[in-house]
């Protein structure tokens with residue numbers, strides 16, 4: 001097959017450690033031999049973030065905004081240990097957070113389903129896509145320790161009228177704890193729009209979960225904003241695609257998660273999304289099979305990545321010259337999803353066909369028993385596993401067969 005020509009570029013964001021090692025191989029062995037594309041490369045490896053005072057991260061985000069499609073390798077979010085290890089000028093913040101803020105996007109986490117990977121819930125044979133509203137609530141809260149008796153109240157001072165509104169919360173007679181938190185309509189609206197657009201692109205239904213029976217103002221607001229946006233902008237198109245939107249109480253939704261097969265988008269408030277995305281990832285088998293897509297509210301800009309990190313443990317082995325068995329599938333799907341989206345914008349059907357063959361090659365390999373160690377361990381003690389090198393070699397062969 002001759003190389004598929006792609007008119008417009010995508011932004012290729014490099015990262016750290018084992019994820020970086022695999023990144024190079026995916027690009028050189030699976031993508032570039034088959035696709036002729038201009039990759040706008042941004043090196044977000046920690047060394048370069050330090051060298052550029054993290055300016056490279058902002059540049060990468062702006063490049064994604066301009067070119068509409070980015071694909072990102074996992075990166076180290078430095079903690080105190082990393083500051084020492086890399087002799088950093090400062091503890092730079094998470095690149096994912098920086099990029100998310102610039103794109104004001106929502107993160108969708110989607111598992112890759114392979115028939116022979118046992119799931120915690122055996123009938124989960126279709127993906128559950130979790131969307132997390134990554135703004136506000138407890139993550140921007142003020143929490144306090146109350147040590148002595150006194151009155152706790154909530155104050156709001158209007159900028160316009162200068163009026164002070166005071167709401168009594170509790171009269172403490174003994175020590176305790178307290179918290180104040182907030183969210184803003186604009187962020188919730190962007191989240192709702194993102195979710196509806198993503199669901200439309202996947203042709204799946206949307207469920208928003210809240211506890212609006214208890215938080216009759218706070219959580220009810222989430223419901224109202226979703227309801228309004230759905231009625232005004234999405235209802236008709238959802239109907240024509242035969243998909244739906246519903247609000248459900250979080251406790252009811254958790255029960256449904258266990259009962260249902262999948263194939264829906266679950267819009268979660270910030271904390272619920274934090275907890276549920278890890279629960280669902282584990283439930284589907286392995287972090288090595290979980291992808292993550294950051295999408296702008298209007299659905300026109302995306303950045304894809306694997307949900308896992310830089311796999312430091314395996315990188316230490318690799319540095320010692322030992323073979324590793326690192327699962328490259330989630331990183332490969334980051335590439336296939338980004339290229340698919342490029343193909344969708346450019347109306348490049350050949351490119352979209354290639355991405356589907358690449359995904360099929362991964363899934364068929366796994367389903368015929370060629371797996372890395374992380375998957376072998378969940379399949380069972382009899383299952384043999386391949387090293388990273390062996391797996392990539394098999395994959396290249398399989399892809400070649402599928403493309404010819």
Ligand code: NAP
Pocket residue numbers: 073074075076077078096287288305306307308309310311312313314325326327328372374
């Ligand atoms: P991690 O890199 O996801 O790895 C945690 C463990 O999960 C690994 O030690 C490995 O288990 C297993 N694992 C993850 N991905 C795997 C794969 N593709 N194939 C096989 N096994 C896999 O998380 P971490 O060790 O907590 O974090 C390492 C670094 O990644 C940190 O510096 C963190 O800041 C960064 N991080 C980045 C992102 C991101 O860029 N999106 C996300 C999370 C973490 P075994 O060791 O048992 O084999």
Ligand code: MG
Pocket residue numbers: 274275278
């Ligand atoms: Mg979490």
